[in-house]
Amino acid sequence: MDKQLITEAFNGCRRSIARTLSGLENRELNIADLRGLSPEENGNKKSIEWSSIAITGAPGVGKSCLIDKLLSRWAQSGLKIALLAIDPSSPRTGGALLGDRVRITANDSAELKDLIYIRSIATRKSSGSVPLVVADMTEFLLMVGWDRVIIETVGSGQSEVRCAAIADRIVVVEGPARGDGVQAEKAGLLELADAVIVNKSDLPGAEKHAEEIIESFQLGLGDTPPVLLTSALKETGIDEVADALLSLKDSGRSTRARWRERLLGHHERKILESDKLDEILALLAVGSISIDEALGILDED
Amino acid sequence: MLKQEERYISWVVLIGKNSLDHIMSEPLRIVVAKPGLDGHDRGAKVVARTLRDAGHEVIYTGLRRTAEQIVETVRDEDARFLGLSSLSGAHNHLFPKVCELLKEAGLNDVIVFGGGIIPVDDRAVLFNCGMRAIFGPGTPTSEILDFIEKACQESNIGVGGVSEWHWSSTS
Numbered sequence: 001m002d003k004q005l006i007t008e009a010f011n012g013c014r015r016s017i018a019r020t021l022s023g024l025e026n027r028e029l030n031i032a033d034l035r036g037l038s039p040e041e042n043g044n045k046k047s048i049e050w051s052s053i054a055i056t057g058a059p060g061v062g063k064s065c066l067i068d069k070l071l072s073r074w075a076q077s078g079l080k081i082a083l084l085a086i087d088p089s090s091p092r093t094g095g096a097l098l099g100d101r102v103r104i105t106a107n108d109s110a111e112l113k114d115l116i117y118i119r120s121i122a123t124r125k126s127s128g129s130v131p132l133v134v135a136d137m138t139e140f141l142l143m144v145g146w147d148r149v150i151i152e153t154v155g156s157g158q159s160e161v162r163c164a165a166i167a168d169r170i171v172v173v174e175g176p177a178r179g180d181g182v183q184a185e186k187a188g189l190l191e192l193a194d195a196v197i198v199n200k201s202d203l204p205g206a207e208k209h210a211e212e213i214i215e216s217f218q219l220g221l222g223d224t225p226p227v228l229l230t231s232a233l234k235e236t237g238i239d240e241v242a243d244a245l246l247s248l249k250d251s252g253r254s255t256r257a258r259w260r261e262r263l264l265g266h267h268e269r270k271i272l273e274s275d276k277l278d279e280i281l282a283l284l285a286v287g288s289i290s291i292d293e294a295l296g297i298l299d300e301d
Numbered sequence: 302m303l304k305q306e307e308r309y310i311s312w313v314v315l316i317g318k319n320s321l322d323h324i325m326s327e328p329l330r331i332v333v334a335k336p337g338l339d340g341h342d343r344g345a346k347v348v349a350r351t352l353r354d355a356g357h358e359v360i361y362t363g364l365r366r367t368a369e370q371i372v373e374t375v376r377d378e379d380a381r382f383l384g385l386s387s388l389s390g391a392h393n394h395l396f397p398k399v400c401e402l403l404k405e406a407g408l409n410d411v412i413v414f415g416g417g418i419i420p421v422d423d424r425a426v427l428f429n430c431g432m433r434a435i436f437g438p439g440t441p442t443s444e445i446l447d448f449i450e451k452a453c454q455e456s457n458i459g460v461g462g463v464s465e466w467h468w469s470s471t472s
Contacts, residue, residue, distance in 0.1 A: 015407060018379035026327055094328055095353035101374065102363035108370065117377060122328070122358045 001029060006037055009144050014117065017144055021119060024136045027273070031136040038143045049247055050168035052138045052149040056129060056189065057173035059155025062199040064103040065232035066173060066241075067152055071106035073242035074148065075115040082117040082146040084134055088154050089122040096122035100152060117146060125272045128162030129153035132265040135166045161192055164254050165261035169194045171245065174213065176206035190216070192254040193225055197241060201229040225251050274298055329449070331382040334362040334371040336399060339389035344417060344438075348384060351442040352449070368398040372406055382449065383460075385415040392419050393426065400430040400460050409461025412452050414468075416440070431460035434468035444471060 008016035023029035055063055067083060074081050085100035098120035107116040123131050130153050138149045153163050163170055172193040190196065190213065198210045210227050217224040226244055230237035271277065276297055283289045289297075333349045335342055342364055349359045360378050362371060375383050383403070385396055396415055403411055415427065416436035424435045434448045448468045457464040 015376050015379075018377050022330075022379045089328075089358075090353065090356075093354055093356040095356045096328070096358045097349055097353045098358060098360045099363075102361060107373070113373065120358075120360050120378060124328075 001033060006034065009140075010037065010039055012145060017117070017141070018119070020140060021137050024140060025121070025133050027133070031139055034140060034143065048147075049249060050148075051142050052151060052167045053169040053171060053245065053248070054130065054151045054153055054163035054167035055171050055173060056153040056156055056160070056163050058175070061155075061173045061175040062232050063152055063155070063173050064100050066197065066199050066230060066238075067150060068104045068106050069230075069232050069235060069238045070150070070242055070245070071104070071116055072109070072112065073238060074246070075106065075112040078115070079147045080115050080117075080145065082119070082138075082141045082149045083152060084119050084121055084137060084141075084149060085152040086121045086123060086130055086134065086154050089124050094124065098122060117141065123154060126265075126268060128265075129156040129160045130163045130166050132165065132269050138166065156189070161189055161257060162261050162265060164192055164258045165265045169245075169248050169250065170254065171195045171197060171248075174198045174209060175200045176203045176209050191220075192251075192257055194248055194251045194254075195225050195245060196227045198227065198229050199232055201237060202231040202234045222253055223251065271298055329357045329382060329453075330360065330378060330380045331357050331384060331449075332360045332362065332371070332375050332378060332380040333384045333386070334366055334374070334399075335364050335386055336366055336368055336371055336395040337387065337389060337391045338365060339387055339391070340364055341388045342386070344388070345384070345386040347442065348386070348416065348445060351445060352384075355446050355449075357449075368395060368402050371399055372402040372408070375403065375411055376406055376408060380411065382452070383411055383413045385413065387415070387417040387419070390418065392417065393423055396427050396432060397430045400432065404431070404461045408459075410459035412458055413460045414445075414448065414452075428467045431462070433458050433466065434470060436470050437472040439472040440470060 005016050005019055009020045020029065024031060055067055057063055071081055071083060087096055087098045087100060089096040100120055101118060104118060107113045107118060121131070121134060126132060130151060134151060138151065141149050151163065151167050170192050172190055174196060176198065196213055198206050198213070200206060206229055210229055214224060214227050228237060228241050228244060230241050232238070280294045280297055284291070284294055331352055333345050335345055345361070349361050352359045360374065360380065362374055371383070385399060387395060392415065400413060403413070413432045414434040414436070415432055419427070419435050419437060427435060433452060436445060451468065452458060455464060455466050458466055
């Protein structure tokens with residue numbers, strides 16, 4: 001391990017922080033080895049409700065634009081905010097086009113840019129909307145002095161809940177006119193939300209959709225999480241949401257799901273990091289072994 | 302269950318047939334940026350797509366970025382390559398500025414290339430600033446990939462590197 005790099009990262013050097021994050025992402029560095037190196041000034045990790053928050057929802061509901069506005073608000077209040085923005089890797093070539101920065105302008109401000117760190121992350125080989133290594137990257141950013149970490153997941157549909165394995169809180173972003181009332185009744189991601197934001201409230205149907213979501217929660221057990229309306233475009237509702245999210249409580253509904261996703265995530269990582277993976281995929285692709293045989297080879301590890 | 306030898310043979314056959322399936326263990330991180338007041342990004346998007354399809358992770362900045370913003374992006378994203386695109390004629394001002402700020406920020410090992418409407422007569426100055434390739438209109442996308450591959454084998458060709466090497470482009 002490059003001791004000098006890590007020391008510089010703990011001293012706040014952004015280049016060294018970025019390189020350490022790459023080391024974690026490429027699994028050349030292990031977060032467990034970095035934990036002991038943190039200088040002892042974590043007394044100020046005082047009573048904040050959460051350190052990491054996942055913002056998830058279908059493609060095109062306005063996650064990136066909303067996050068841009070939240071970054072500005074939170075940085076203006078003096079918080080150091082990191083954004084880990086995740087986009088998908090090609091399942092064929094492994095390449096990725098990471099375009100979340102195109103919509104982010106919060107860090108254009110000379111006063112705020114030192115309080116905002118943005119990193120684009122590709123899902124690489126992992127399935128799901130958040131690769132597990134994001135948990136390590138989040139922990140490291142918190143160690144080197146960032147107050148809160150926002151995780152923007154890949155645009156995801158109804159049942160993708162891997163973000164529960166990684167973030168302290170889950171916020172689901174919805175848009176107006178996303179189907180009839182039955183959509184709000186369907187099982188899945190919404191059930192795990194600590195808050196729901198209906199964005200694009202300047203368009204018709206947003207309030208009605210918010211009401212349907214609230215009704216759906218009220219039919220179930222437990223408290224109804226906050227359901228809030230925003231328009232990232234017209235900048236309405238942003239201040240309220242920025243305040244509400246900062247003190248967002250754990251809905252308690254996702255504890256078991258959280259552990260299930262962590263377990264699945266670690267199991268998947270074990271498979272993806274197997275030396276035999278490439279060989280097994282090649283054999284499966286030409287049909288010379290079956291899935292059961294492939295699982296057998298992996299179990300030999 | 303196949304024996305070890307049989308497995309090995311199918312593997313070799315497959316590599317020959319479809320090398321796309323051979324996923325790189327660690328993709329390169331490449332920032333593609335549009336400095337200055339220039340709204341033409343077709344070229345930058347084609348290059349970004351080409352790099353993506355070659356298995357790299359491409360971070361696209363979007364339009365109208367300042368030199369400072371581009372350097373901060375390269376720093377925070379820990380990119381190994383930076384591609385600059387300009388069609389506005391301001392390359393002689395913007396490209397050297399980006400190179401200078403990269404060096405100031407200690408990002409000497411980042412490999413910088415450029416493209417767009419860059420007259421051949423202007424290129425020597427840009428190479429002197431530490432850029433390692435300039436691609437004009439009509440460049441086959443495969444040539445950019447050849448450059449990336451070659452650049453990975455050269456040493457000291459970051460923007461602050463001592464090597465005098467640069468790519469001789471066909472257009």
